[in-house]
Amino acid sequence: MLAVEVSHIAKSFADKVAVDNLSFSVAQGEMFGLIGPNGAGKTTTIRMMMDIIKPDSGEVTILGEKLNEATKNRLGYLPEERGLYKKLNVLDSIVYLASLKGIDRKSATEKANELLNQTSMSASKNKKIEELSRGMGQIIQFIVTIIHDPQLLVLDEPFAGLDPVNTELLKGMLADLRNHGKAVILSTHQMNQVEELCDRILMINNGQDVLYGDLSEIKARYRGNSVLLDFKGELGELQGVTDKRTHKGYTELMLDDITTPQQVLAHLISRGIVINHFEVATPSLNEIFLKEVGKKS
Amino acid sequence: MNKTLLIFQHEFLNAIKRKGFIILTLIVPVLALIGIGVFQLVSTDEPPLIETITIGYVDEASGFDQYTTQGYIELVHFDTPGDATAALINGDVTEYFVIPSDYLSTGLINRFTIKRQLETPPTIAIGIKNFLTSNMLAGKVPPETLYRIEYPLDLVTTILTETGEVATEQGGYGNVIIPAIFSLLLALSLQASTIYLVQGLGDEKESRLIEVLLSSVSPRQLLTGKVLGLGAAGLVQVVVWLASLPLLLNLASSTIGGFFGTIQLPANFLVLGIVYFILGYSLFAALSAGVGAISPSVREGQQLSMIYAMLVYVPLWFASFLFIFPDSPIWSVLTIFPVTAPIAAILRLGVTGIAAWELAASLAVLVLSIILVMFLAIRAFRVYLLMYGKRPAWGEIIRSLRSG
Numbered sequence A: 001m002l003a004v005e006v007s008h009i010a011k012s013f014a015d016k017v018a019v020d021n022l023s024f025s026v027a028q029g030e031m032f033g034l035i036g037p038n039g040a041g042k043t044t045t046i047r048m049m050m051d052i053i054k055p056d057s058g059e060v061t062i063l064g065e066k067l068n069e070a071t072k073n074r075l076g077y078l079p080e081e082r083g084l085y086k087k088l089n090v091l092d093s094i095v096y097l098a099s100l101k102g103i104d105r106k107s108a109t110e111k112a113n114e115l116l117n118q119t120s121m122s123a124s125k126n127k128k129i130e131e132l133s134r135g136m137g138q139i140i141q142f143i144v145t146i147i148h149d150p151q152l153l154v155l156d157e158p159f160a161g162l163d164p165v166n167t168e169l170l171k172g173m174l175a176d177l178r179n180h181g182k183a184v185i186l187s188t189h190q191m192n193q194v195e196e197l198c199d200r201i202l203m204i205n206n207g208q209d210v211l212y213g214d215l216s217e218i219k220a221r222y223r224g225n226s227v228l229l230d231f232k233g234e235l236g237e238l239q240g241v242t243d244k245r246t247h248k249g250y251t252e253l254m255l256d257d258i259t260t261p262q263q264v265l266a267h268l269i270s271r272g273i274v275i276n277h278f279e280v281a282t283p284s285l286n287e288i289f290l291k292e293v294g295k296k297s
Numbered sequence B: 001m002n003k004t005l006l007i008f009q010h011e012f013l014n015a016i017k018r019k020g021f022i023i024l025t026l027i028v029p030v031l032a033l034i035g036i037g038v039f040q041l042v043s044t045d046e047p048p049l050i051e052t053i054t055i056g057y058v059d060e061a062s063g064f065d066q067y068t069t070q071g072y073i074e075l076v077h078f079d080t081p082g083d084a085t086a087a088l089i090n091g092d093v094t095e096y097f098v099i100p101s102d103y104l105s106t107g108l109i110n111r112f113t114i115k116r117q118l119e120t121p122p123t124i125a126i127g128i129k130n131f132l133t134s135n136m137l138a139g140k141v142p143p144e145t146l147y148r149i150e151y152p153l154d155l156v157t158t159i160l161t162e163t164g165e166v167a168t169e170q171g172g173y174g175n176v177i178i179p180a181i182f183s184l185l186l187a188l189s190l191q192a193s194t195i196y197l198v199q200g201l202g203d204e205k206e207s208r209l210i211e212v213l214l215s216s217v218s219p220r221q222l223l224t225g226k227v228l229g230l231g232a233a234g235l236v237q238v239v240v241w242l243a244s245l246p247l248l249l250n251l252a253s254s255t256i257g258g259f260f261g262t263i264q265l266p267a268n269f270l271v272l273g274i275v276y277f278i279l280g281y282s283l284f285a286a287l288s289a290g291v292g293a294i295s296p297s298v299r300e301g302q303q304l305s306m307i308y309a310m311l312v313y314v315p316l317w318f319a320s321f322l323f324i325f326p327d328s329p330i331w332s333v334l335t336i337f338p339v340t341a342p343i344a345a346i347l348r349l350g351v352t353g354i355a356a357w358e359l360a361a362s363l364a365v366l367v368l369s370i371i372l373v374m375f376l377a378i379r380a381f382r383v384y385l386l387m388y389g390k391r392p393a394w395g396e397i398i399r400s401l402r403s404g
Helices: A042-049 A091-099 A106-118 A134-146 A164-179 A192-196 A215-221 A259-271 A285-296 B004-014 B021-042 B081-090 B123-135 B143-150 B175-206 B209-214 B221-257 B269-294 B297-313 B320-324 B331-336 B341-351 B356-384 B394-403
Strands: A004-013 A015-027 A031-035 A058-062 A075-078 A150-156 A183-188 A202-206 A206-213 A226-232 A241-246 A248-257 A272-281 B053-058 B073-078 B093-099 B109-111
Touching: A004 A042, A004 A150, A015 A042, A015 A058, A015 A206, A031 A042, A031 A192, A042 A058, A042 A150, A042 A183, A091 A106, A091 A134, A091 B004, A134 A150, A134 A164, A134 B073, A150 A285, A164 A183, A164 A192, A183 A192, A192 A241, A192 A285, A202 A215, A202 A285, A206 A285, A215 A285, A226 A259, A226 B356, A248 A259, A248 B021, A259 A272, B004 B221, B021 B175, B021 B221, B053 B123, B073 B081, B073 B123, B081 B093, B081 B109, B093 B123, B123 B143, B175 B209, B175 B269, B175 B297, B175 B341, B209 B221, B209 B320, B221 B269, B221 B356, B269 B297, B269 B341, B269 B356, B320 B341, B320 B356, B331 B341, B331 B356, B341 B356
Parallel strands: A031 A183, A031 A202, A075 A150, A150 A183, B053 B073, B053 B093
Antiparallel strands: A004 A015, A004 A058, A202 A206, A226 A248, A226 A272, A241 A248, B093 B109
């Protein structure tokens, strides 16, 4: 059973098309990146998945069925802009919102204490939400999102506003959840985070599908025929290498159409050159993003 | 636990913990107790000391020289208006009057005072009248007759039912006071609930918490839980007031007596008070939910809600008109118009009572309005839930309500 199946959804506001015939699926145990520039339609897509707004056309299936009260209890949603009851204290906020996910108060309190310990937030559990810093509030909202052990997590810009320590903490918790078979959808425009965490991605621009599929396959598709090399010794002439570009700390070797990186590596070893680093040059997701978004716009 | 019930519980507990709620709920019994306490502290068994007023008079008609003490008014004779004026300037008398020689044929009395007055104070006018009457009838009628001429009647009205029995309610100001106070409090309570509901929804929209809530519950569950939670809190408030009124009334009646002894609760007042609160609250809650849905911010929501929150006070603005023209058709209109119905009906209970058909029409229109507004509010809630920043145009609102 797929965690999410979105089929040909579309949504327009007044005269603006926000999402245009979008389809994708997310499997269980998968970390999925929903990426795109600001205003691409990511949040509208998520709101349609969460049944907060209705699509003009198309269908959304969550955990094998249309979203209903029982399915809502099995999903966790962290919206882009965070908000909690300012006057309520931390523990009461978590327990109330957890109870709306079908957990009884006793279990919710136990689990909340456990997660507050894990995130080093126990000391703040009796503080009012308005007394917390933005980053601390975000951690509390993340706890609210995962406290009911959801099968599917939808996180809209989860790392925005977090310091490096809390970013790493969140990444670790997300990796744990994925390893426990949960599906995680990350919506962000921080490409390095997606590159580090996600298995598959959907890139959208102007509400339309730009790139969709396995991240390593997409990167391979955009790979140029060159290698990055950090070495000691004299390179001299290399068969199949048409050009050499020197960058800070490494050299990029441009290969002709019939030479593979493996052949170049074998040739370098056979010539006794000391190799500190050898890498098939692959464009970063950020470069692919800029190329694709630039092309479409 | 059912999610609607969880939201209900959360909203109810938060509402009753608010400082504003606690103050408004306790202010009635606490102020009344303080009033009774203060009365007991300052009251003594001795009759109050009333200052005697000295009034001069010049008798040009002759024969007005007896009965110079009229209650606490002391009348002092002067020979000429000049003497009386001198005494007035010296402060020996507070005023004086002249009985002209042709008084018997004209009835004219000239009164002189240094105080600016709109008209002669009734006590002074009665004192002078009794002085003149007593002197003119002295020796001509027995003293009892003279007294009866001065105080000819003590009017006691008894209201009968349609079957000719003595009615339990005998009307009068004693019957009006409780409904009047209760209607004012009811209006305050409805306005406070409206403000709180619009603010709560606005806060959740502005902080985007609404998105988290809607990923857990449906708009219907959220709205129902909120409306019922705040309604229950309002009901607690009204029940505290209604329960404390008879107790305070008994206490005031036994301690202070007088006017408080005549205060009565109109029949069905307790039942209708609660029924009108529940229906009035439901209507205002539905209107507030609709306003909360289409308003992009708390501030704009509160401005819009003021339109109907102020209408609730209309019957109170016209309350004095009700005492003068209790049978005016305006009262029927205000009793049937749903936004003014709760306050108008409660107010009228104490003054004239309400005809059965009017009560039935008032309740029926109120119930139908609640159903209609609630239906539209849930639609608006769904359509405009995520509208941040800009309120949609009225034409757009009507179009989307039609299409749902």
